[in-house]
Amino acid sequence: MLMKTQVHSPHFTKPCATASTVATAAAASSLWLGTLALGLALPVQAQTQTPVTNAAQATQPTALKVSEIAFGLDHPWAVAFLPGGDYLVTERSGQMRLIDERGRVGAPLAGVPRVVAEGQGGLLDLVLDRQFEQNRRLFFCFAEADPNNSSRNSTALASATLAENRQSLENVQIIFHQMPRIKSELHFGCRIAQSQDGSLFLALGERSHARQQAQRTGNHLGKIVHLLPDGSPHPDNPFLNNGAGVPDIWSWGHRNPQGAVITPDGKLWVNEHGPQGGDELNLIERGKNYGWPIITHGRNYGIGTRIGEGTHKPGMEQPAYQWTPSIAPSGMAYLHSDRYGLEWQNSLFIGSLRFGTLHRMSLHGDTAQEEEQLLLGPDERIRDVRESPDGYLYLLTDSRNGRLLRIEPPEPVVAPPLPDEAPQATGTQAPDGAVPAGPVLAVPPSGAL
Secondary structure (H helix, E strand, C coil), X not given: CCCEEEEECCCCCCCCCCHHHHHHHHHHCCEECCCCCCCCCCXXXXXXXXXXXXXXXXXCCEEEEEEEEEEEECCEEEEEECCCCCEEEEECCCCXXXXXXXXXXXXXXXXXXXXXXXXXXXXXXXXXXCCHHHHCXXXXXXXXXXXXXXXXXXXXXXXXXXXXXXXXXXXXXXXXXXXXXXXXXXXXXXXXXXXXXXXXXXXXXXXXXXXXXXXXXXXCCCEEEEECCCCCECCCCCXXXXXXXXXXXXXXXXXXEEEEEECCCCCEEEEEXXXXXXXXXXXXXXXXXXXXXXXXXXXXXXXXXXXXXXXXXXXXXXXXXXXXXCCCEEEEEECCXXXXXXXXXXXXXXXXXXXXXXXXXXXXXXXXXEEEEEECCCCCCEEEEEECCCCCEEEEECCCCEEEEEECCCCCCCCCCCHHHCCCCCCCCCHHHCCCCXXXXXXXXXXXX
């Protein structure tokens, strides 16, 4: 198939993804609350916070150039790259689909467990095991119903093997259940990161209605758990043998994590939604408390009142970076390759569900700085960001007609010829024998909805 190449340019006159610019806009008009922009209708309210000192300076987002690999996906949530060039994608409504290297969307794979596809729940994150080429194993997380009370649910983590014909999952095992299960359609979290030793970090939300539980270490609400591949607690977990908390827990005090990645130095970085403001990027460390809901840079929705005790408290961690007003961060990738130039290499890239922007972050020890905002489109919702094995960045857009996109590297800059070497072009002839640019054709992938 021929894939469509697009340049998405800003269609508005004011920049919209930095604290200073959005706060200025909020002073003039109401802003819709995008912090929980996960498919729920939210009331329009103004954000009233003073911009924070670590916010990026006001800049016009740079347009992204992307190629459309596939479309017609039903609220896609995560993408993984299979050997040979195919893709595996989860859809929040409960399907896992193969997309071939030509962009053709396949039928749902058999063997996926039943999910609770309500509110923010459904079939969510997906990662391939580091030894996938040898064992065909993968891990995925989803919203799971309580078998004894269908009105209650929680996040579950499963492992499976992909059948050799790639049409079904085999050996499906649910290896972890978030407890307790509660009645809520919100804040499932559900991002997975696998470390070099094969162990798994699973980021879990506090389910919104039980936010105080994020500070209590006797449950899994608002926690990051650290597990062995069979779902048992990692032997280095802080509460494994002391009885001070659930043995799975690695860190606590989280609200609704939406992106997780482990960088080459072994550090775990997680982003999460704040309430009205106070979205965070955190460096996650063993046995640390990240504060929610005792401390936050966000405010109560609509009324703008303080949550908890303020923004700082001894014994609770500050974010490496925070966004006020919110960007609604989502999937996150670390770029190892130099395909996009040295400036982008070794940066974090975080999607926004609110502004259709991709945020490039530089890392400095245990802190981070937003360096650049890249615009896909003001009406887009970027759900996932991944680096492929060959070093390209891919995006998933969250909608009923979700798309898989590849970010194209910038065109190389060619130095102009010296005046006495300038070609003597005449008419419409292209210099140096170059072929004039023509249209790029788009062919819909077979099987797309």
